[in-house]
Structures are given as C-alpha cells and as structure tokens.
Amino acid sequence: xxxxxxxxxxxxxxxxxxxxxxxxxxxxxxxxxxxxxxxxxxxxxxxxxxxxxxxxxxxxxxxxxxxxxxxxxxxxxxxxxxxxxxxxxxxxxxxxxxxxxxxxxxxxxxxxxxxxxxxxxxxxxxxxxxxxxxxxxxxxxxxxxxxxxxxxxxxxxxxxxxxxxxxxxxxxx
Amino acid sequence: xxxxxxxxxxxxxxxxxxxxxxxxxxxxxxxxxxxxxxxxxxxxxxxxxxxxxxxxxxxxxxxxxxxxxxxxxxxxxxxxxxxxxxxxxxxxxxxxxxxxxxxxxxxxxxxxxxxxxxxxxxxxxxxxxxxxxxxxxxxxxxxxxxxxxxxxxxxxxxxxxxxxxxxxxxxxxxxxxxxxxxxxxxxxxxxxxxxxxxxxxxxxxxxxxxxxxxxxxxxxxxxxxxxxxxxxxxxxxxxxxxxxxxxxxxxxxxxxxxxxxxxxxxxxxxxxxxxxxxxxxxxxxxxxxxxxxxxxxxxxxxxxxxxxxxxxxxxxxxxxxxxxxxxxxxxxxxxxxxxxxxxxxxxxxxxxxxxxxxxxxxxxxxxxxxxxxxxxxxxxxxxxxxxxxxxxxxxxxxxxxxxxxxxxxxxxxxxxxxxxxxxxxxxxxxxxxxxxxxxxxxxxxxxxxxxxxxxxxxxxxxxxxxxxxxxxxxxxxxxxxxxxxxxxxxxxxxxxxxxxxxxxxxxxxxxxxxxxxxxxxxxxxxxxxxxxxxxxxxxxxxxxxxxxxxxx
Numbered sequence: 001x002x003x004x005x006x007x008x009x010x011x012x013x014x015x016x017x018x019x020x021x022x023x024x025x026x027x028x029x030x031x032x033x034x035x036x037x038x039x040x041x042x043x044x045x046x047x048x049x050x051x052x053x054x055x056x057x058x059x060x061x062x063x064x065x066x067x068x069x070x071x072x073x074x075x076x077x078x079x080x081x082x083x084x085x086x087x088x089x090x091x092x093x094x095x096x097x098x099x100x101x102x103x104x105x106x107x108x109x110x111x112x113x114x115x116x117x118x119x120x121x122x123x124x125x126x127x128x129x130x131x132x133x134x135x136x137x138x139x140x141x142x143x144x145x146x147x148x149x150x151x152x153x154x155x156x157x158x159x160x161x162x163x164x165x166x167x168x169x170x171x172x173x
Numbered sequence: 174x175x176x177x178x179x180x181x182x183x184x185x186x187x188x189x190x191x192x193x194x195x196x197x198x199x200x201x202x203x204x205x206x207x208x209x210x211x212x213x214x215x216x217x218x219x220x221x222x223x224x225x226x227x228x229x230x231x232x233x234x235x236x237x238x239x240x241x242x243x244x245x246x247x248x249x250x251x252x253x254x255x256x257x258x259x260x261x262x263x264x265x266x267x268x269x270x271x272x273x274x275x276x277x278x279x280x281x282x283x284x285x286x287x288x289x290x291x292x293x294x295x296x297x298x299x300x301x302x303x304x305x306x307x308x309x310x311x312x313x314x315x316x317x318x319x320x321x322x323x324x325x326x327x328x329x330x331x332x333x334x335x336x337x338x339x340x341x342x343x344x345x346x347x348x349x350x351x352x353x354x355x356x357x358x359x360x361x362x363x364x365x366x367x368x369x370x371x372x373x374x375x376x377x378x379x380x381x382x383x384x385x386x387x388x389x390x391x392x393x394x395x396x397x398x399x400x401x402x403x404x405x406x407x408x409x410x411x412x413x414x415x416x417x418x419x420x421x422x423x424x425x426x427x428x429x430x431x432x433x434x435x436x437x438x439x440x441x442x443x444x445x446x447x448x449x450x451x452x453x454x455x456x457x458x459x460x461x462x463x464x465x466x467x468x469x470x471x472x473x474x475x476x477x478x479x480x481x482x483x484x485x486x487x488x489x490x491x492x493x494x495x496x497x498x499x500x501x502x503x504x505x506x507x508x509x510x511x512x513x514x515x516x517x518x519x520x521x522x523x524x525x526x527x528x529x530x531x532x533x534x535x536x537x538x539x540x541x542x543x544x545x546x547x548x549x550x551x552x553x554x555x556x557x558x559x560x561x562x563x564x565x566x567x568x569x570x571x572x573x574x575x576x577x578x579x580x581x582x583x584x585x586x587x588x589x590x591x592x593x594x595x596x597x598x599x600x601x602x603x604x605x606x607x608x609x610x611x612x613x614x615x616x617x618x619x620x621x622x623x624x625x626x627x628x629x630x631x632x633x634x635x636x637x638x639x640x641x642x643x644x645x646x647x648x649x650x651x652x653x654x655x656x657x658x659x660x661x662x663x664x665x666x667x668x669x670x671x672x673x674x675x676x677x678x679x680x681x682x683x684x685x686x687x688x689x690x691x692x693x694x695x696x697x698x699x700x701x702x703x704x705x706x707x708x709x710x711x712x713x714x715x716x717x718x719x720x721x722x723x724x725x
Contacts, residue, residue: 086333
C-alpha cells in the first residue's frame with residue numbers, strides 16, 4: 001500500500017506492531033489501541049516516535065491525556081463508505097488540538113482525498129497505486145469549499161464578509 | 174431567488190469537470206460499474222430498470238424561469254421530452270444516456286443547477302414550504318435558513334460518508350407545508366417567551382419499513398446556533414448511527430434505540446464544544462445571505478380588484494379554479510397559484526418540455542420570473558397579481574395545467590414505481606392513473622373535498638404512503654402485485670401515520686377500494702363540510718374496513 005505525505009509517495013518510517021510483538025528501540029512504531037492503553041506509561045517513556053492505531057468505534061476523547069506524547073494517530077476506514085473516522089479526525093484536530101501526524105488507513109481511495117485533507121488528515125495509506133499517483137490532482141480538483149477546515153480556514157459564509165471577498169453579482173428582478 | 178456568486182458558480186463548474194473525468198474513466202473501462210457507482214451516486218445518477226436516472230436538486234423548491242427553461246432543454250435534448258418532479262423538490266430524468274450525462278450537467282451548471290447530494294449517504298436537498306416568502310402565515314422567509322444550511326453541508330468533509338441519507342426540512346409558518354415531521358431533521362420556527370424567533374428542532378422522522386415521526390429534542394434554538402447545532406446532530410449520527418444493517422442505519426433508529434432524551438443529551442455535549450466557534454451565525458452572516466436573495470418589486474395593489482371579481486362571476490369554470498388552486502398572498506392584490514401536475518390519467522409530477530417552457534414564459538409575464546416546486550408534486554407561480562388571474566388561467570388551460578384538482582382525491586402523490594424503479598415491488602403510476610380517471614368528475618372531487626392519496630411501489634415509501642389520508646403500498650406476493658391500504662395518515666402540523674385497514678388487495682381492486690372508501694365517507698360524514706380526515710377521526714377506521722372487505 002503506497003503511503004502519501006505532503007502530496008508525494010514516501011517510504012513509511014513507522015513499523016506497525018501487533019499485540020505481542022517486541023517493541024524495538026529508536027524506531028517509530030504504531031501500536032494497536034488496546035495495547036497502547038494497557039502499556040501507555042511504558043510506551044511514552046521509550047526512545048522513538050510513537051503512534052497508535054485507533055479503531056473508528058472507540059471515542060477519540062480517550063486519547064486526550066496522551067496527545068502530547070503521540071507523534072501519529074492512524075484512523076481506520078474499514079470500508080470507504082464508513083465515514084466515522086472523519087468525525088474522529090476533526091475532533092482530534094479542532095477540539096483536542098492534536099498537532100501530530102493523522103494517518104488514514106484502510107479502504108482509502110482517490111475520491112476521498114479531498115474530504116480527508118479537509119478533515120485534518122496529512123498521511124494516507126492509499127489502497128491502489130494509481131490512486132496514490134493521482135493524489136495531487138485529486139486534492140486540487142476543487143478551488144473552493146463552503147466549509148472551513150482543520151487548518152483554520154474560515155467557512156465561506158464568513159470569508160464572504162471579509163474585504164477581499166467575492167462581490168455579490170445579483171441583479172434585481 | 175438566491176443569486177449565485179462567483180464562489181457558488183466555481184464549485185458547481187468544478188463538480189461538472191470532476192464528473193466528466195469520472196464518466197470518461199467509466200467509459201474507458203478504467204472504472205468498473207461497482208467502482209463508478211458511489212461516484213455517480215454523489216451526483217444524483219442512479220441506474221434504474223431501463224436506463225440511468227438523473228436527479229437534479231431544486232433547493233428549497235425555488236426555480237427561476239431561466240432554470241425552468243433549462244430543465245425543459247435537458248428533457249428535450251437528453252431525455253424523452255419530459256421530467257418528473259419528486260416529493261422532495263427535485264426533478265428526475267429517467268432516460269439519460271451515460272455518455273451524455275456530463276454535457277447535461279454542464280448545461281444545468283450554466284444556470285447554477287446540479288445533482289450534488291441528491292443521492293448517497295449525505296445531507297440531501299434541503300426542502301421547505303413551496304410558499305416560502307409569500308405565505309401570509311409565515312414568520313419569515315425559511316429559504317434563508319435553508320440556504321445557510323445548504324452551503325454548509327455541500328461537500329462537507331465530515332458528513333459525506335454517513336451511515337445513510339439525511340433529509341432536512343425547514344418551516345417558518347403556522348401551517349406545515351413541508352412535511353417536517355417525516356424528516357431526519359426538521360426545524361420549525363417558533364417564538365420564545367421573550368418574543369425572539371428561533372427554531373424547534375425535531376429529529377428522527379422517516380418513513381420506509383420502520384416509520385417514525387420526528388421528535389422534539391430542543392424546543393427553542395436561537396437562529397445564531399442553527400449551523401453549530403445541525404453540525405452536532407450530524408456528528409452524533411455519523412459516529413453512533415448503525416452501520417451494520419442498511420435498514421437500521423437512518424437516524425430514526427438511533428433516536429429510537431437511545432431514546433430522544435439520551436440522544437438530545439449526546440447532541441448537547443457535542444454542541445457545547447462548538448457553539449461559539451466559526452459556525453456561530455452572527456447577525457452579519459445571516460444578513461449577508463439574506464441580502465443575496467432577490468425579491469419582486471411588487472406594485473401597490475388592492476385585494477379583489479374589479480376585473481378579477483367580475484371574471485369570477487362571469488365564468489363558473491374560472492371561479493372553480495380560483496376556489497381550488499389560488500391561495501392568499503401576503504402582499505395585497507397578489508395571489509399564489511398552484512399549477513396542478515395531476516391531469517386525468519396522467520403521471521403525477523410529470524411535466525413535458527413544452528409545458529415547462531410555456532410555464533417559464535408565464536412566470537416571466539405574471540410571476541416575476543419565479544416558479545416553485547412543492548412536495549405534493551405540483552408547481553406554483555408564487556407572485557401573480559390578482560388582476561392577471563383571468564389571463565393566466567386562459568393561458569394555462571390549453572397547456573393542460575389549469576385542472577382545479579389541487580388537494581383533491583385526484584391530486585395523488587406517487588413514486589415512479591415498477592415502471593422505472595429497480596427497487597419497486599409493484600407499479601404505482603398506473604394505480605394513480607386509474608384512480609384519477611375514476612374520480613375525474615370535478616363536482617365529485619369538490620364534494621369529496623380535501624383528500625390526500627399517497628402511493629409507494631415499495632416499502633422505501635418514496636410516495637410517503639404512511640402519511641397519506643389514504644395510503645397505498647405496493648408489495649409482492651408470489652410474483653404478484655398486492656397493495657396494502659392505510660387510512661388516517663397526515664403530513665402536516667398534525668402529522669400522523671396511517672393505520673392498515675386489512676389484508677392487501679390485488680392490483681385490479683385498488684381503485685375499487687378507493688371508491689368504496691370515498692362512498693363510505695360520503696355516507697358517514699355528518700355534514701358536507703366535515704372533511705374525510707375528520708370523519709375518519711370521529712368514526713375510526715372500522716366502518717371503512719367493513720365497507721372495503723364486506724364484498725371481498
């Protein structure tokens with residue numbers, strides 16, 4: 001599965017660990033949620049970037065105490081139609097202030113990219129290589145969005161009130 | 174009319190470009206039908222029994238004459254010369270060719286129209302009162318609120334893959350003409366004790382196989398908080414709505430399983446975190462959107478001008494049409510005209526390209542270039558000067574658009590049914606056609622008074638049969654079409670679900686059953702002005718059941 005970050009296909013620095021795998025030192029790792037919660041104190045004390053793989057049916061609020069120690073949170077899309085992780089991403093970014101890497105994993109396809117970016121994801125394990133190659137084109141498909149997004153941009157309803165906003169073009173009937 | 178600015182137009186044009194690319198990938202074989210399906214669904218393109226179907230949104234039911242002419246053009250150029258207006262203020266074309274879809278969409282985009290979010294598990298077209306802005310009983314124009322919500326939920330990054338579709342309706346009048354309580358989320362404008370305006374918020378309505386009426390989760394919400402609260406409802410639903418079973422995925426099931434109170438609590442918790450953020454609708458944001466709506470420059474006129482009153486006296490047929498199809502307008506000297514799309518033996522909600530073009534011209538001449546679409550599948554000319562009514566009527570008659578059967582037993586709401594739809598179990602349109610022929614006599618229609626028949630060709634209930642005074646639901650038994658009949662449903666401010674009167678009847682018997690119900694009503698009513706629905710309330714369904722099944 002190709003990994004896309006900053007609009008480019010990159011090598012994955014992280015090693016994804018199972019529930020029983022030994023934890024290597026000084027290597028970035030992603031651990032499953034249950035193991036993370038059970039061993040959190042030991043994990044955050046170790047040397048090396050720490051990530052957690054968080055399922056989409058578990059409240060991300062549980063991660064609040066650890067957010068400052070996490071370099072990465074991977075959120076899951078078991079099927080592309082299952083959009084729970086979009087809410088998790090926005091909560092992490094906009095409500096809980098998570099500034100680490102937010103990775104989308106699972107059934108991640110071309111036509112979700114724009115939604116994912118605007119929800120706050122910045123790392124993408126893309127299912128199909130052709131989709132990964134089309135990433136930059138897909139996310140630039142739209143030059144305008146009505147909503148604000150995780151990067152702090154304002155909703156169109158507010159942007160229109162700013163001095164440089166698009167003028168009304170209405171003619172009277 | 175809301176007037177699109179460069180921002181709105183850019184988004185719609187970019188959508189067309191994206192869809193053109195997706196169709197090209199499908200036609201070249203790069204995408205198979207399974208991969209293409211979710212992409213086309215995001216643009217209102219369904220694959221039906223015989224062809225692709227294109228559903229175009231008519232936000233809050235408002236059309237300009239220019240837009241209606243474009244709908245006629247699309248019907249003529251890309252379809253078979255007609256379009257079908259639906260129960261949710263959309264229009265559908267049932268015979269579109271895949272290769273021509275991008276061009277059809279580009280033509281529509283040139284007048285600001287699109288199929289975005291008319292299908293798929295997203296927030297669908299926001300609907301409201303078809304008399305918005307002109308009804309004497311409204312507090313303010315609901316379309317401003319519908320437009321604020323429309324913009325916010327269009328291609329929303331968080332809510333484009335929800336458990337299931339999500340329908341929102343907004344009402345601001347005393348009478349509910351938008352069927353609010355059968356929506357996933359409904360906003361009804363109210364005054365609070367301090368005399369301020371705001372909204373009662375209702376959630377969890379919906380028909381289908383498990384019908385529920387929406388329940389109130391917040392009695393009063395300030396206008397400032399509408400977007401943040403809608404966001405909190407959607408976020409709660411997106412996270413906790415069921416995804417294990419498509420039939421249990423609508424928000425109504427979540428609200429039912431949690432209970433309205435617990436659901437409301439969950440929403441309040443989400444809302445508390447965001448209510449004072451970027452979504453708070455400060456007065457300048459609301460007035461900016463309100464300022465993008467263009468209103469007619471009405472003349473100073475008086476009600477009931479001489480030529481109008483004289484025409485009513487002189488022509489009984491004109492008078493009957495006025496009595497049936499013309500409603501009071503909030504501006505003196507003006508009227509709201511409902512244009513029936515329910516001709517005898519016709520398909521409810523269908524309009525030909527020629528009718529659409531002609532109506533667009535009449536709207537330019539008599540209604541400030543504006544047309545509305547209502548959930549009853551009729552059209553409306555919302556701003557007609559009363560003195561122009563005789564001329565308008567004479568122009569509508571030859572178009573077959575002046576039938577005075579609005580709100581009558583012949584004003585049937587129907588889904589497309591098995592003639593078009595791949596989900597249907599039974600035909601709907603021929604049932605509607607047969608009933609409208611049986612009750613074609615206008616004196617009989619008038620005598621029967623207000624009577625709503627709703628027909629659905631399957632349990633998905635697109636014809637809203639649960640809330641018809643007489644509901645007709647097509648089912649399939651051993652390969653044969655059968656129809657369940659319910660009585661007593663209502664879609665207005667006294668919304669109610671109908672009760673089943675007994676075993677399903679065969680296709681050929683449905684119109685007979687409706688005749689039995691109608692004649693039982695004429696015998697049971699205590700006086701001519703006791704409406705069918707009131708007689709039914711008084712007697713219960715038993716005497717109707719007896720009449721229907723006595724001879725069967």
